[in-house]
Amino acid sequence: MSNKSIALAYNIDNIALAESIEQQLSGYTGRFEHFYGSKEKSLAEQLQFFNGPIILLVTDNFLKSPQCMAQGLQFLQNKRNQLLPVVADGRTRDEQTGAFINVSTRFDRVSDIIQYINYWQDQYLDLRRQKRHLHDLDETAFNAHLSTMRDISSDVGEYLRSLRSIDHLEYPAFVAKDYEAFFTFLEDRTGWERFRRERAAAAPVQEAPENKPAAAEPVIAEEETDADHLMVDLGSIPGISQLPVTPEEPESEVPPVAAEPAPEEPAAITAGEAEPVVEEDAAPTPEDTIELVPETEEAVEEAATTPEAPVAEAGLSDEAMIQLFQEAWSLADDGRAGEGITKLAEAVDMYPSQELLRYHYALMLSQKGDNREGAKEQLDILLHADPENEDANFLAAEIAESEGNFALARTHYEKVAAVNADYPQVYYRLGNLLIQHFADESAAAARAFKKAYKKDDENADAAYQYALLQAEVLNEPEKAARYFHKTLALQADHPFAWYDLALLYYAQDKKKEAYEAYLKAAENNPELKTEQNDQAFYYHKPEETERHGSFEKDALEALKANIARLEALLEEREQQELEAQEAAAEEVAKETPPALPAKVDKTVLISGATSGIGKATALIFAQNGYRLILTGRRIERLREVQALLQTEYQAEVEILAFDIRSAEATKAAIDSLQGVWREIDILVNNAGKAKGLSSIHEGDLEHWEEMIDTNIKGLLYLTRMVSPIMVARGSGHIINVGSNAGNEMYPNGNVYSATKAAVYALTKGMRYDLYTHNIRVSQVSPAHVEDTEFALVRFDGDADKSKIYEDFKPLNATDIADAIFYMASRPAHVNVQDMVIMGVQQASSTMINRSGRQIWD
Numbered sequence: 001m002s003n004k005s006i007a008l009a010y011n012i013d014n015i016a017l018a019e020s021i022e023q024q025l026s027g028y029t030g031r032f033e034h035f036y037g038s039k040e041k042s043l044a045e046q047l048q049f050f051n052g053p054i055i056l057l058v059t060d061n062f063l064k065s066p067q068c069m070a071q072g073l074q075f076l077q078n079k080r081n082q083l084l085p086v087v088a089d090g091r092t093r094d095e096q097t098g099a100f101i102n103v104s105t106r107f108d109r110v111s112d113i114i115q116y117i118n119y120w121q122d123q124y125l126d127l128r129r130q131k132r133h134l135h136d137l138d139e140t141a142f143n144a145h146l147s148t149m150r151d152i153s154s155d156v157g158e159y160l161r162s163l164r165s166i167d168h169l170e171y172p173a174f175v176a177k178d179y180e181a182f183f184t185f186l187e188d189r190t191g192w193e194r195f196r197r198e199r200a201a202a203a204p205v206q207e208a209p210e211n212k213p214a215a216a217e218p219v220i221a222e223e224e225t226d227a228d229h230l231m232v233d234l235g236s237i238p239g240i241s242q243l244p245v246t247p248e249e250p251e252s253e254v255p256p257v258a259a260e261p262a263p264e265e266p267a268a269i270t271a272g273e274a275e276p277v278v279e280e281d282a283a284p285t286p287e288d289t290i291e292l293v294p295e296t297e298e299a300v301e302e303a304a305t306t307p308e309a310p311v312a313e314a315g316l317s318d319e320a321m322i323q324l325f326q327e328a329w330s331l332a333d334d335g336r337a338g339e340g341i342t343k344l345a346e347a348v349d350m351y352p353s354q355e356l357l358r359y360h361y362a363l364m365l366s367q368k369g370d371n372r373e374g375a376k377e378q379l380d381i382l383l384h385a386d387p388e389n390e391d392a393n394f395l396a397a398e399i400a401e402s403e404g405n406f407a408l409a410r411t412h413y414e415k416v417a418a419v420n421a422d423y424p425q426v427y428y429r430l431g432n433l434l435i436q437h438f439a440d441e442s443a444a445a446a447r448a449f450k451k452a453y454k455k456d457d458e459n460a461d462a463a464y465q466y467a468l469l470q471a472e473v474l475n476e477p478e479k480a481a482r483y484f485h486k487t488l489a490l491q492a493d494h495p496f497a498w499y500d501l502a503l504l505y506y507a508q509d510k511k512k513e514a515y516e517a518y519l520k521a522a523e524n525n526p527e528l529k530t531e532q533n534d535q536a537f538y539y540h541k542p543e544e545t546e547r548h549g550s551f552e553k554d555a556l557e558a559l560k561a562n563i564a565r566l567e568a569l570l571e572e573r574e575q576q577e578l579e580a581q582e583a584a585a586e587e588v589a590k591e592t593p594p595a596l597p598a599k600v601d602k603t604v605l606i607s608g609a610t611s612g613i614g615k616a617t618a619l620i621f622a623q624n625g626y627r628l629i630l631t632g633r634r635i636e637r638l639r640e641v642q643a644l645l646q647t648e649y650q651a652e653v654e655i656l657a658f659d660i661r662s663a664e665a666t667k668a669a670i671d672s673l674q675g676v677w678r679e680i681d682i683l684v685n686n687a688g689k690a691k692g693l694s695s696i697h698e699g700d701l702e703h704w705e706e707m708i709d710t711n712i713k714g715l716l717y718l719t720r721m722v723s724p725i726m727v728a729r730g731s732g733h734i735i736n737v738g739s740n741a742g743n744e745m746y747p748n749g750n751v752y753s754a755t756k757a758a759v760y761a762l763t764k765g766m767r768y769d770l771y772t773h774n775i776r777v778s779q780v781s782p783a784h785v786e787d788t789e790f791a792l793v794r795f796d797g798d799a800d801k802s803k804i805y806e807d808f809k810p811l812n813a814t815d816i817a818d819a820i821f822y823m824a825s826r827p828a829h830v831n832v833q834d835m836v837i838m839g840v841q842q843a844s845s846t847m848i849n850r851s852g853r854q855i856w857d
Contacts, residue, residue, distance in 0.1 A: 004029075004030035004031070004052055004053075005030055005031050005032075005033050005050075005052045006029065006030045006031065006032050006033070006052055006053050006054075006055065006186075007032075007033050007034075007035055007047060007050055007052060007053070007054040007055065008021065008022060008032050008033070008034050008035065008055050008057070009035045009036070009043055009047060009054055009055065009056050009057065010034075010035075010036055010056075010057035010059070010062065010068075011036060011037075011057075011059060011061040011062040011065045011067075011068050011090075012036045012037070012065075012067075013059075013061040013065075013090070013091060014057055014059050014061055014062070014088070014090070014091070015034075015036070017057060017059075017088060017171075018034060018036075018057055021055065021057075022034075024179065025179060025182065025195075028183075028191050028194065028195045029182075029183070029186060029188060029191050030052070030186075033050075035047055035050075036067070036068075037065065037067030037068050037070075038067060039067070042066075042067055042068075042070035042071055043067060043068045043070075043072075043075070044070060044071035044072060044074065044075035045070075045071065047075065047079065050082075051082075052082070053082055053084065053185060053186060054079060054082050054083050054084065055084050055086060055182070056083050056084065056085045056086065057086055057088060058085050058086065058087045058088070058105060058163065058168070059087075059088050059089065059090035059091075059103075059105050060089070060090025060091075060092075060103040060104070060105045061090040061091065061092075061103075062090070062105075063090075063105070063107075063116055063156075063160075064090075064116075064119060066145075066148060066149065066152065069120075069152045069156065069159070070148050070151070070152060071151075072152070072155065072156075072159050073155040073158055073159045073162065074633075074659055074662075076159060076162045076163060076166070077162065077633075077657070077658050077659055077662070077665050078659065078662045078664055078665045080166060080665075080668065081668055083166060084168075084169075084181065084182065084185045085163060085166055085167075085168035085169070086168065086169050086170075086171055086174050087105050087168055087169065087170050087171060088105065088170075088171035089102040089103060089104055089105055089171070090102070090103040090104075090105055091103060107160040107163065107164060108164060112160075113157055113160045113161065114157075114380065114381055114384045115384075116156050116157075116160060117153070117156055117157050117381075118384065118385060120149070120152050120153035120156045121153045121353060121385075123149055123153070124146075124149045124150055124152075124153040127145070127146055127149055128146065154352065158634070158635055158636065161635070162635070162657075169181050178192070178195065178196050178199060179192070179195065180192055183195065316347070316351060316354065316357070321354075321356065321357065324343065324344070324347055324357075325360055327340075327343060328340040328341075328343045328344050328360070328364065329364070331343065332364060332368040336648075337364070337368040337369055337647075338369075338643070338644035338647045338648045339644065339648075340364060340368065341361070341364050341365060341368065341369050341640070341643075341644070342640050342641065342644050344357065344360055344361040344364055345361060345636075345637070345640045346611060346637065346640075347361075348361050348378075349634065349636060349637060353385075355382060355385075355386065355389060355392075358378055358381065358382055359378075359382060359389075359391050359392055359395070361378055362374075362375040362376075362378035362379050362382070362392070362395060363375070363395055365378065366395065366398075366399055369647075372399050372402075372403065375395070375399060376396070376399060379392050379395060379396045379399075383396065387415075388415070388419045390416050390419050390420050390423050393412045393413075393415045393416045393419070394412065394413070394416050394423065394426065396408075396412045397409045397410075397411075397412030397413045397416070397429070398429075400412060401429075401433060406433060406437040406438070409433055410430070410433055410434070410438070413426055413429055413430040413433065414430065417430065417451075421451070421455070422455060424456075425452075425456075427448045427449070427451040427452035427455060427462075428448070428449070428452035428456075428459060428461075428462050430448045430452075431445050431446075431448035431449040431452055431462065431465060431466075432465070434448060435465065435469070442469055442473040442474065443474065445465075445469060446466055446469040446470065446473075446474060449462045449463075449465045449466035449469070450462075450466050453466060453483075453486070458490060459490075460487050460490035460491040460494065461487075463483045463486040463487045463490065464483070464484070464487040464494065464496075464497055466483050467479075467480045467481075467482075467483035467484045467486075467487060467497075467500070468480075468500065470483065471484075471500065471503075471504050477504055477507070477508055480504055481501060481504055481505075484497050484498075484500060484501040484504070485501075488501075492524075493524050494524065495524055495525040496521075496525070497521075498517050498518070498520040498521035498524060499517070499518065499521035499525070499528050501517045501521075502514045502515075502517035502518040502521055502537060505517055506536075506537070514537055515537045515538065518533060518537035597622075597623055597624050597625035597649060598625050599625045600624065600625040600626045600627075601627075602626050602627065602681040602682065603626070603627040603628075603629065603676060603677060603679055603680050603681050603682070604621050604626050604627065604628055604629070604680075604681065604682040604683075604684065604824075605628075605629040605631065605680045605682070605683050605684065605718075605722065606618050606621075606628065606629070606630055606631070606684040606686055607631045607632070607660060607684065607685055607686050607687035607714070607718055608631070608632055608686040608687030608688065609630035609631060609632055609638065609641060609686070610630075610632040610633075610634050610637035610638055610641060611637065612785070612787065612813050613686055613737060613782075613785065613813045613816045613817060613820075614630075614632070614684075614686040614687070615641055615813070616812075616813035616814045616816070616817035617684055617686065617816075617817040617820050617821070618630055618641060618645060619644075619645070619814075619817065620814075620817045620818065620820075620821045621821065621824075622645040622648075622649040622651035622653070623649055624821070624825075625649075625651075626651075626682075627651075627652045627653075627654075627676065627677070628645065628651060628652070628653045628654070629653075629654045629655075629656060629673070629677060629680070630642065630653060630654070630655050630656070631655070631656045631657075631658065631660070631669065631687070631718075632655075632657065632687070633657065633658070633659050634657070635655070635657040638655040638656075638657055639655065641653075641655075642655050654673070654677050656669040656672070656673075660687050660710065660714030660715075660717055660718055661709040661710055661713060661714050661717075662717075663713075663717045663720075666714075666717040666718055666721055667717075667721055670718075670721040670722060671721075678725065679725065679729070680722050680725055680726070680732070681726075681731070681732060681733065682732070682733045682734075682735065682824050683718070683719065683722045683723075683726075683732070683733070683734045683735070684735045684737070684820060685715045685718060685719065685734065685735070685736045685737060686737045687710060687714055687715075687718075688710055688711045688714075688715075688737065688739075688755075688756075688759075689706065689707060689710050689711070690707065690749075690752045691703035691704075691706050691707055691752075693748045693749065694748055695747075695748055695750075696750045696751075699750070699751060703751070704751045707751055707752055707755050708751070708755055711752075711755035711756065711758070711759065712755050712758050712759070712762075715736065715759060715762065716762070719734060719766065722734075723766075723770065723775070726770075726773070726775050727770070727773045727775065730773060730774050731773075731774050731775065731828075732773075732774075732775045732776070733775065733776040733777075733778070733823075733824055734766060734770075734775065734776070734777045734778070735777075735778045735779070735780065735820055735823055735824065736759050736762070736763045736766075736777075736778070736779045736780075737759075737779075737780055737782075737816070737820075738756050738759040738760055738763065738779045738780065738781040739752075739753075739756040739759075739781055739782065739783075740781050740782065740783040740836055740838065740844075740845055741753040741756045741845060742755075742756030742757040742758075742759055742760045742781065743757075743760065743781060743836065744844055744845045745845070746845040746846050747846075749845075756781075759779070760779065760781070763777055763778070763779040763834070767833070776831040777831070777833075778823045778831060778832055778833055778834065778835075779833070779834045779835075780816060780819050780820055780823065780834075780835045780837065781834065781835065781836045781837070782811055782815075782816050782819075782837045782838075783810070783811065783836075783837065783838040783839065783842050783845070784810035784811065784838075784839065784842055784848075785810055785811045785812065785813060785815070785816060786810050786811070786812055786813075787812050787813050806853075807850040807851070807852055807853065808839070808841040808842070808848055808849060808850045808851070808852070808853055809839055809840070809841055809853040809855075810839045810841075810842065811837060811838070811839050815837065816837065819835050819837055823835070841853075
């Protein structure tokens with residue numbers, strides 16, 4: 001038997017399941033170690049330095065546990081190749097019986113993922129609301145816990161999508177196949193054969209192997225744990241006991257149903273005293289509508305000290321949001337829809353619970369990006385969180401109608417009408433949908449058109465359609481006549497209303513009124529004046545009626561036939577006009593084909609490509625025909641940039657989502673590249689960040705470690721994995737994005753400046769090592785650069801503190817991207833070693849002319 005250690009990682013509520021697996025497999029392979037997270041250390045932290053195989057038991061309890069989900073996304077990315085995920089049912093108490101029942105664990109559909117996203121957002125918001133009830137609490141500990149919950153709520157969607165992309169097993173199939181996947185994962189075929197033989201030998205003789213039913217999931221004894229009291233674990237936060245406590249009813253003893261007793265829980269993990277239960281608010285408060293946004297500790301403190309006031313959103317202000325919409329839609333209207341969509345996508349990523357942002361993102365995807373599926377996915381998220389969102393329902397109805405799903409379109413239109421009867425056009429759109437696609441719903445269509453007219457008494461077509469239905473289907477001639485007249489009062493030149501009114505009068509034997517209406521119809525629409533209509537509508541004086549009686553008996557049918565002919569003629573003309581417009585558009589398209597860049601047979605890898613300088617660099621290389629590998633931690637952002645480059649420039653783009661702070665994840669990402677994608681010609685080491693702005697004796701250690709790990713170690717890891725490819729080929733170019741802060745320090749920029757000074761030193765050292773292999777090594781060192789996330793990240797998402805560019809004009813991301821491309825596009829014998837770039841109003845790190853930026857904007 002191997003002595004290797006095998007990790008069993010799970011939620012403490014599922015310990016019986018974990019011990020059952022260990023009991024089945026112990027003796028056939030290595031030694032099992034149990035990891036389940038704790039208040040002091042998350043599961044990811046416990047497994048940080050574990051290098052062996054990991055069986056990850058994914059249950060509903062696991063996916064709702066802070067100890068299991070904290071830093072979960074980074075854990076998946078770093079340990080991906082070590083993981084064997086096994087998906088099993090979770091468990092919870094039945095509220096009525098007190099017994100434990102199974103809870104299905106699903107994340108294979110978008111709706112499943114949305115449920116967990118909503119769960120964690122609710123937990124985060126509840127925790128924020130609870131703070132106002134707490135007294136004498138440890139602010140630091142509470143805010144750290146709040147930050148963890150915010151991170152989980154932001155990452156859970158991507159966590160589940162990443163988990164879904166890893167090969168995983170359902171627990172019943174895992175057991176039914178004699179744990180074959182486990183032994184295969186360990187590459188221990190011999191062990192599996194021995195396990196099968198001994199298991200078969202121990203089986204009852206009368207049970208034929210081929211008829212053996214699939215093993216069922218073991219019934220778990222009702223062992224009570226911390227999670228049975230509170231899903232959000234607040235026990236470690238000082239001051240939590242100040243919350244009101246709801247007395248608990250004593251629980252009756254429920255005997256386990258298992259065939260044999262479940263293993264006892266080890267003393268080290270026995271649950272302690274029950275946590276106090278937080279009372280729910282009796283009624284919603286303004287805080288109940290708060291949205292999930294990046295916030296600062298100051299914002300949390302302010303919310304706690306002013307509980308009576310509505311909680312202010314730390315997201316985009318109304319002015320900023322309006323400006324964002326104007327910029328995005330202006331880009332789309334100028335034919336740069338991809339850039340507009342990306343701008344909105346980035347905002348949604350930063351402020352995921354601001355509904356208006358997500359709605360505009362969906363609207364632009366639908367109207368400008370021709371991406372209905374993407375729009376529907378965003379609308380699903382909106383409507384799951386708020387089923388009565390009027391705008392989301394209306395857009396969902398429009399998309400469903402355009403796709404021919406008329407029943408769904410009707411449902412959404414009716415939802416809008418029920419929520420807000422004054423919503424523009426909703427009844428009119430509903431009425432048109434009903435008359436076109438629901439033949440037996442004429443009465444409902446008529447009601448919709450009548451309401452549409454009452455809501456908008458200038459809607460001539462609503463009045464006209466209502467009049468038609470009353471005249472032709474519902475047999476209400478007086479109502480019909482009244483609404484035909486309303487139509488004509490709004491649109492005196494309506495092409496058919498007078499003619500329909502003439503028919504109505506004719507059917508009522510009002511010959512004089514019919515004749516007068518016909519004459520007016522012919523004035524509006526000369527095509528209605530035909531010999532047949534003249535004869536039918538001609539008004540005969542009473543003494544002339546007998547002479548014309550033989551003709552009048554067929555006149556009404558002839559008139560109806562004439563209307564049908566005229567309508568067909570109009571439809572034919574409209575179709576001809578449409579075809580002519582399409583043909584003209586095609587001719588224009590032929591005359592002005594899109595200018596696509598010529599393809600360049602070079603591959604460029606850009607780190608930190610989800611925003612700012614990295615994204616701008618990706619754009620300029622795509623515009624010039626290069627193949628691109630884009631890396632970053634945020635997979636959704638990478639996909640958005642990939643889609644933009646593929647749509648706008650037909651660029652070849654690969655994306656790699658990993659954290660460059662992990663040498664293991666970096667190696668796995670580069671090793672995954674095949675063919676031309678592995679032949680990296682240009683490496684742009686762009687990923688980097690600044691955190692905090694403090695004197696050396698007050699600095700945050702976590703900030704220091706994050707900057708050192710990203711700015712130095714991340715650059716080293718990526719260079720170490722890519723440079724051997726260049727050396728083997730005998731050519732290549734490495735471009736490091738440094739900073740002017742590495743050349744000249746400034747107060748409170750100590751550690752950040754040190755990391756960028758290290759980049760400067762590493763650039764020179766790399767050049768000394770690689771010039772004999774014909775590899776160019778360059779550095780670009782910008783000063784202040786706006787339209788990046790630099791300031792926002794430095795100040796932990798504080799939008800106010802990050803407003804540092806309002807009184808001078810710094811560089812922008814495109815300026816730096818241009819410099820990088822200039823370096824990369826020089827002749828092969830030329831190496832631009834370093835470029836230091838500043839805006840005109842900046843002379844050094846500390847000398848800035850802050851007299852305004854009007855002259856430049």
